[in-house]
Structures are given as structure tokens and as C-alpha cells.
Amino acid sequence: MKPELSRRSFIQLTTAATGGLLISLYLDKSSVLAQQPPPPKVYPPDAFVHVRRDGHVVITVNRLEFGQGVQTSLPMILADEMDADWSKVIAELARAEDVYKDPLFGIQMVGGSGSIAHSFQQYRELGAKVRAMLVTEAADAWKVTPDQCRTENSVVYGPGNRSARYAELADDAAKKPVPQSVKLKNASEFRIIGKRVPRLDSHSKCDGSQKFGLDLDLPGMKIALVAHPPVFGGHVKSIDDRDARSLDGVRDVFEIPLAKGSAVAVVADRFWTAKQARDRLKIDWDLSGLEPADTEQLFAKYKQLATTDGNVAINRGDAKAMDSVPRANRIVAEYEFPFLAHAPMEPLNATVKFEGDKAEAWVPSQFQTMDQAVIAEVLGLKPDKVTFHTEFAGGGFGRRATTDSHIPREAALIAKRFRGTPVKLIWSREDDVRGGYYRPMHVHRVEIGVGRDGMPVAWRHVVVGQSLLAGTPFAMMIKDGVDETAVEGTKDTSYNVPNFRVTAHHPTVNVPVLWWRSVGHTHNAFVMETLVDELANRAKVDPIAYRHKLLKADAKKLHSVLDLLDQKSSWRKTLPRGRAAGIACHESFDTAVACAVEVSIENKRPRIHRATVAVNCGLAVNPLSVESQFQGGLGFGLTQLVEKGAITLKDGHIEQRNFDGYAPPYIMDVPMTVDVHIVPSTEAPTGCGEPPVPVISPAVVNALSRLTGKRYRTLPLKTV
Amino acid sequence: MFASIRLLTTVFVLALFAITISLAAKPDRVNTAAGLAAWDQVYSVLVSPRCINCHTATNYPQQGDDRHRHFANVVRGPEGFGVPGLNCMSCHQESNADSTGVPGGPTWHLAPLSMQWQDVNDRPLSSAAVCRAVTDRSKNEDMDGPSLLKHHAEADLVLWAWNPGRRPDGTMRTLPPISHQEFVAATRTWVEAGTPCPKGR
Amino acid sequence: MAKYRLTVNGSEKTVDVDPSTPLLWVLREELKLTGTKYGCGISACGACTVHVDGVATRSCVVPVSLIGKREIVTIEGVASSPLGRAVQHAWVEKDVVQCGYCQSGQIMSAVALLKGTPSPTDKDVEESMGGNLCRCATYVRIREAIASASRQIKGAA
DSSP, rough: OOOOOOOHHHHHHHHHHHHHHHHHHOHHHHHHHSSSSOOOOOOOOOTTTTTTSSSSSSEEEEEEOOOOHHHHHHHHHHHHHTOOEEEEEEEOOOOOGGGGOTTTTSSOOOOTTTTHHHHHHHHHHHHHHHHHHHHHHHHHHHHGGGGGGGEEEEEESSSOOOEEEHHHHHHHHTTOOOOOOOOOOOOGGGGSSSSSSOTHHHHHHHHSSSOOOOOOOTTTEEEEEEOOOOTTTOOEEEEEOHHHSSTTTTEEEEEEEEEESEEEEEESSSSHHHHHHHHHOEEEEETTTOOOHHHHHHHHHHHHHHTTTOOEEEESSSGGGGSOOOOOOGEEEEOOOOOOOOSSSSEEEEEEEEOOEEEEEOOSSSEEEEEEEHHHHTOOOOGGGGGEEEEEOOOOOOTTTTTTTTHHHHHHHHHHSTSSEEEEOOOHHHHHHSSSSSSOEEEEEEEEEEOTTSSSEEEEEEEEEEOOTTTTTGGGOBBBBBBBHHHHHTOOOOOOOOOEEEEEEEEEEOSSSSOOOTTHHHHHHHHHHHHHHHHHHHHOOOOHHHHHHHHOOHHHHHHHHHHHHHHHTTGGGGEEEEEEEEEEEETTTTTEEEEEEEEEEEEEEEEEEEEEEEEEOOSSOHHHHHHHHHHHHHHHGGGGGGGTTBBBBEEEEEESSTTTTTHHHHHHHHSSSEEEOOOOOOOOOOOOHHHTHHHHHHHHHHHHHHHHHHHOOBBSSOOO | HHHHHHSSSOOOHHHHHHHHHHHOOOGGOOOOHHHHHHHHHHHHTTTTTHHHHTTTTTSSSTOOOOOEOOSTTOOTTTSEEETTTEEEEGTOOSSTTTTBBBBBOOTTOOOOOOOOOBOOTBBBHHHHHHHHHHOTTHHHHHTHHHHHHHHHHHHHHHHHTTTTOBBTTBBBBOSSSSSSHHHHHHHHHHHHHHHOOSSSS | EEEEEEETTEEEEEEEETTTTBHHIIIIIISOOSSSSSSSSSSSSSTTTEETTTTTEEESSSSSSGGTOOOOOOOOEEEEHHHHEEEEHHHHHTTSSSSSSTTHHHHHHHHHHHHOOEEEEEEHHHHHHTTOOEEEOOHHHHHHHHHHHHHHHHHOO
């Protein structure tokens, strides 16, 4: 059973548990494994596989499905080793349970592009164990040895014409001991892994039947909306709720505490009633003593800071080498990146039903273990008294993995007043756009000394931006004043610059920030890849050839994707007038990506005619899914280029409200075609959720620079 | 020249002037100067956001008093009604939807490109240019003076400008600078003067 | 509160709601047709798209009081037409969906597009689908699915 989680022990648990997350993101694999407690060796197969009498094989997925495709890919892995009939596989999302924790991270979660990377071995072993138990059962019945049997499509075949369906064997096979170790297939024996397998959730998502968290409908359920302070951290001074309460169907209006400040909850029978009631609230807010964050002022401050050395992230070679480079041979570049909202299509929500000594929760959650613990804490329960259902999520991109579980926390605070009644908290789109937890804004200032051969000899790089980890249970992960999430992709670049220095400043700003799909790589890759392209241009060397030359020899994955990209993007050589190609490559989450785009300028905006992508993600478990992730991930990455791709603040207030002011890419903003090419590999699979994101924006901007001769260092792009 | 008079003269005085002229004078005796003054009033309405936002020269409508491009990539379409998957009537109903802040009126649509009252950079055209367009029967759906008067007096989407409903935040949309009655009166004066247009580009 | 008789997916339904309630919430909360999604509430994302007398309509901004006698078709009913089936089939065939949340609206917009323009050009697709946001950015496959559905309906005609 789980240990009792007092508030104090909760913090300990989360720091320890999520320490794994951060370690794995920033250190190499061997040190991760060295620092992690060994994952439990034996998972009970019955927690993951249920062979039904009707022949269906129900496989439990230990992750949230929010578009990345694990609801298909993880069952593929298990079914392959199990030799299950794929056409009869049904996938289910797991509740929050210890057994479903990420084997590496130690909590149940999706993040760090780890779903396949961390559960590949786990799901293979599970499948092989179940298969072994079924085979043993058949062999025993036939009085033969298991190695005289073979399996295919949910059937065990024995000597002679003997055969038995898994469904017939399952009940007795389940009584067999779970084998401690099993032999796994050779890659050549895979029948499902490595195939382009269509998603299991396609039909339900095309006919309206797929239920997401927001679609949950329980008897007697109430809907809650929350009026949040107009400036982060504000407190409710007084509430005039007479108008709000006069509406038919309003059940209650009350103040709830927030992690910082307080807010007003409105509970009603229906969404529209709750929304109208919230609109009618007159709230007097206490905003005294709060820093009114202001984008313009922050950029000015950040730029000032960027001219000074920050805390050292890396210092290789001679920091003074720059001084010997003549000024004419130096590039000085200053970059601006705004706050960005994740804005998943399904608005944030959580449903909680509190029943005194227990509770039930339905949350589209990337962080089940923590969300469950927070709900329990609010309700004064042990976590195992909170039955936590993982609901399908309409996107997330990091937004459903918050360090303070603030959405489930609000839901629990409200549900606590409605004992016995399920309450669904909905954050309207306005709440989401204005609610904080953004990709932090950043300024980069880079000075590069270029040698006579056109290669960089000295590189001084200052990154300024809020720490994602400061003030969270992960603050202990900040090393020597540097939050690794701010410098990932720069500090650990595979480009070989002899004298290389990256430092960071992390100002404190009154705006909550959060990891945004691919985290620090969003801005770091943009800076690195636009500058390397500028260097290639300056050296008059092909951008792919230049990158090969600048990359360390042991950056094998990056070299492999550049090679493949070069082969697959021969269209670069025959572009019509008015079009240019742009290149970028980047490695993140152990996956290397190279991308070429064909761009022209239409109505002062980039028009991306096509993208060609080369990927090295180790073994591609489901190449169709990898292709989709890359096609879509490029589009997501373009959030930082589109005209309305910025959250800005004026005097503490968010200037955007909804998708009218903060508009992510629409269909015409993304490449018209994307062809994805995967480097053949039998190495362990690595993530594909985040790695597509970093490459696209620099690739597009590099093409634009070739068209116009201008440099684009302020995002979002206004006019070209 | 007349544009500057318009700038220097209050709308109220002009309105009274126009109404007086139109009531007092017989059609053939209304002088051109009064007609032009009345046109200035008409023009002030045509270039107000409630009207000009749907008289663009581009492939999109505008919205708001700052006349920004309509959000969500709304386009004109071949007939000014949008396109099959994204029609004006995808959102704009037969009447205003005040609870959601979406304006509406019968057959909500964009004016044809021939009736563009702004340039491709979204700047309003001059009084003279708008007047020429409005009076050009090859561009204005073959409307003569009386038809224009009837259009200004009765057309649903013209009337909408004085009943534009609430914004999404619940506040009322701003109205054209003069009342509908004044607008019709000014149009009448202008029509009775023979729809004179200011000189110039 | 007021009673409204609505024709939804071919059957008559009576609801008793505040007249200002957007059709979206009547469909989702009163009629339990949750395939139609709430994404923004201001008609900027298209997740709530349904057909009202055949017109692709953003149900999140249309108060139920303005529907009148017009017939409503939602994602749950779109397969009753051969075109609707063809589009759904193409969506599955091309493995379009990721998180899937926006896809009801995408499909409803695509059906309206193909009904009006059976052989759409790239520009037609961009314009008709231009108001439907997909945060997973499945747009490349949406284009492929529309092209596939277009071929299919032409083949059938």
C-alpha cells in the first residue's frame, strides 16, 4: 500500500519522484540509470492484459492518450510479444495506480517524450510473460513441452494439429506463476512493431463517440467556473454576487484559495448558467504589492541583463578567445521570444466527487500521481482513497502536467463543498489564455567570433528567462544558479566550438510559467540553428555540409539525419524563382531531426510549400505514428512564428483573451505537405512527441533570410 | 475642400441644414452645394466601422471600431457570402446574438468588390472616390438616385448599422456618427440635388 | 426559460432552456450529443461546427432562440449522408486524428466544403477549413483526407 502522504511527505515524494524526470532530461542515460532506484522487475501482467472469453485482448495503457498515439503504440508492443490477434486488441487508459508508474520517472505521467522510450522494454516483457503463461497452459494440457508450441494471432499451436485459442486458455493460464524472465523476440520476428499501424482511436474520434474529460456526464453533476484575479496573485477583497445568484440554476458562489491569491468559484447546473453568473459577478480585487508584469518593460530589462555575464552553464576552452577575433569577424545577435500559451483544444478541466471518506476524480492528466495526491490532500484523504480516472485529453503539450496540480486542486476545493455531488471544473478558453503557465519569454544575446575558415572559434551566449523550476518542488534541480531547461539545446549542443561559454540569468517575474512541448529547445534551437545557418551563409557553404563540418564526429544521430535529409531534399536544387529552402537540425530527447522547408513570401507572410524531415528515433515502433507526430509537431512549432503567436502583458494584465488575439497556426500557416523519412535503426526507441517542434521555426526563418537577406530574431514574426 | 468643411462643421448643424434644405426646397431647385454638404454626411456614415467593415477591397471583412481583419481567416468568397465551410452565416444569424456578441441580420454578407470603400491597405477611400463608386450604376447594382435613397432607408443590412447589438463583452457597439433618420434625410437631399460628387481623387 | 422544438439528426427534440443559451450547450448538456466540442466559445476555432439547414455553423455563438425550424445535423448524424460517410471514411483511412478533439468540427466543415465544391483546389480547402484550429496540427493529413473523399464521391457519382 502507498505510504500515508502528509503535506510534508508529499513534497518529499514529488521531489524524489520528479527528480527522475529532470535527471533524465538533462543527464545522459547511464547516469539516470545509476541514480534511479531500479524499477520493479515484475509487473503483474493482469494489471495490463485481460484476455476476454470473446477473444478480445484488453491492454491497459499506463499513459495519458492526448494525441501522441500511445494508446495504439504501447499495445502494439505488448501484442507483438504476446502474439495477440491485433484485430481483437482493445486499449484502455489506466487509472492512477502504483503499477502504472513510469518505470524510469517513478510517477505516473507523460512527459519528456518518454512514453515509448521508457515503456518499450516493460511492455515487451509483459507481452512475452503473458504469452509464456498461455503456452505453458496449453503445453501442460497437451502434455508436451512449451518449446514444442508456437503462437500466432492469439492461438497456441502444438504438435500434430493441436491448437487452442488464447481465450480458451486464459482462465487457467492466469493461475500459472508469472515467469521471472522471458526470452524476447529478435527484431526480425516482430509482426506488429515497426509496421504502419493505424490508430485504434480513429473511428471514435471521427464519429463523435470518443469521450474526453470535458464530455464527462455524471448523474447530478454540477458545473464550476472560477473567476481568477486580473493580475496573478490577486486576492478577493469583496464579492457582490446578487446578480449572479439571481440566475436560475446557480447553486453557489464562494471564494477559494489559490496557490497564490484567491478566486471566486461559481457552481451551477449548466455551463451557460455558470458562465452568465460569472459574468455578472462584481469582485473587488486586492492587487496591492503585486508586480504588474509588462512585456515591454520585461524585454528592456532582459536585454540589459543579457549584456552581462550570468551564471555559468558551460565554459569550454578560453573565455577570452573572443578578444583576439577582429570585430569585423564577429556576429552579435540579440533574440526576443514572447510568452506562449499551450492552448490545447480541449479546455482544461477536472471532475471530482467527494464522499467524505473517499473520492473519485476524472482528469485528463499528464501527472496522475501528483494530481491524485493533491486532490487527496485538499480533501483530507489518503491518495489511495481517491479513485483517479485518466480521461482522454484533447491535447496538452505540457499544460496538463503542472507542478502545483492547480486545476485538480481547484476542482477538489469546489467539490469539497458539494459532498456526494460530482463537480466538473471547466476553465473557459479565456481562463486558459489568461491563466498563466506559459512558455517563459526569453532574450538571448550571442556573440560569435568567426575564424578565417568560416568556422566559429569563440561563442559567448547569454540566456535570460524565468526559471521553470524555481519556486516548484523541483527547485533543487537548479544547479549553480542555472535552470537546465533554459539552456538545453545550447549548453549541450553537438556543434563543436572550441571556446564556448553559455551563461544564464533567471529573473523573477509575476507570471506562472511551465514547460511547453519541447521545453527549452523551442528557443535554444531557434537561436542555434539560425546562427549556424548565418555562419554557413557567410562561409558560402551549403547549410547541410556546413552543419556536418561543425558537428562533432560522435554526434552520430545528427549526422545520420543530415545525410538522409540531403538525399531526400533534392528539390532544394531546383526551386522556382521567389522560393528558397531553409534547413535546420536539432537533437532533443535523444531523437535527432533534420528538416528542410520550401518557402516563399505571400502577403508579407511565409508560405511553407513543403517540409522534408529526416528522423533518427532509434527503432520506430509505429512509423505511421512517427510520421503523424512529425507532421503535427512541425505545425505546433510554428506557434512561435505566426503573427498572433504571443502572450503579452500590459501593466500586469494579459492582453489576449482567446483565439482571436492569441491565434495558433491554422491550415494555411503550416507546410502544405510534410514527408517524413526515418533512419533505419534497431537501437532502443526514443521519443517523438517533442523533437519535431524545435526545428521548424529556424528552418522557415533560414529560408526567409535567403529570400530577403534579412535576419529574423524577434518572435513572433510580424511582417517579413 | 468639402471634406475640410465637413471636418470644421458639426454634424448636428449640418444635419439640420440638410433637413431644412430637403424639406424646404423643391427637387429641381436644390443646389449642388447643399447636395454636396449632404453627401458629406452620407459619407461620414459610409466610412464608419459599422458600414465600411464590410466594404473592403480585400478578400476579408473587418471587425471592431479599429477595423482589424476579421479573426479566424474569414474570407470573402466568390459572392461575398464566404465559402462553403466558412460562410458568413456560419456565425451571423438573421438577427444579433447579444448573448454571444455576434452581430446578425438577414443574409449577412460582404458588399461586392465594386462597392469597396477602402483601398487594399484598409484605408478608407476619399469622399470623392466613394461618391463616384456609389453613383456608378455599373458598380452599384444599377441603382439610380431614388433606388439609393430606398436602399439607405430600407435595406436590412443598412438598418443594422443603427442596431448593431452588443459586443462579446456585453457593451453596445458604437453607432454611425448620425442617426438613421438624419442619414436618410441627408441621402434625400443629396439625391434630390442630383447625387453630386466632390471633385478630386 | 423557454421551450424549443429542435430537429436534430432527423429527430425532433424539445428542450427547456434559457433562450440565450448557445446551440452548442443545448446539444452537449441537454441532448447529450457531446461529439460537438467546446473549444473557444467565440467561433474562432471551429470545434463546435454543426450543420444548420446544411450550412456549416459555429454552434458556440448561435443562441438556441435563433435556430427556428432549421434542421441540425451533428457529427453523430453526419454519416446518414453518403458524403458524410465518405468524409468520415477518408479521415479514418488517412489516420488523420491525433488528440481528436477538433476533428468533429473539421469533418463537419469538410463535408460542407465538399458539398459545395466536390473537387476543391488547395485554395478552396484552405479557405473553407481556414477557421478550424487543430492544435496537434494534423492539417497535412486533413488535406489528404479531403482529397481522398473528393475522389471517392466523384467515383461514386
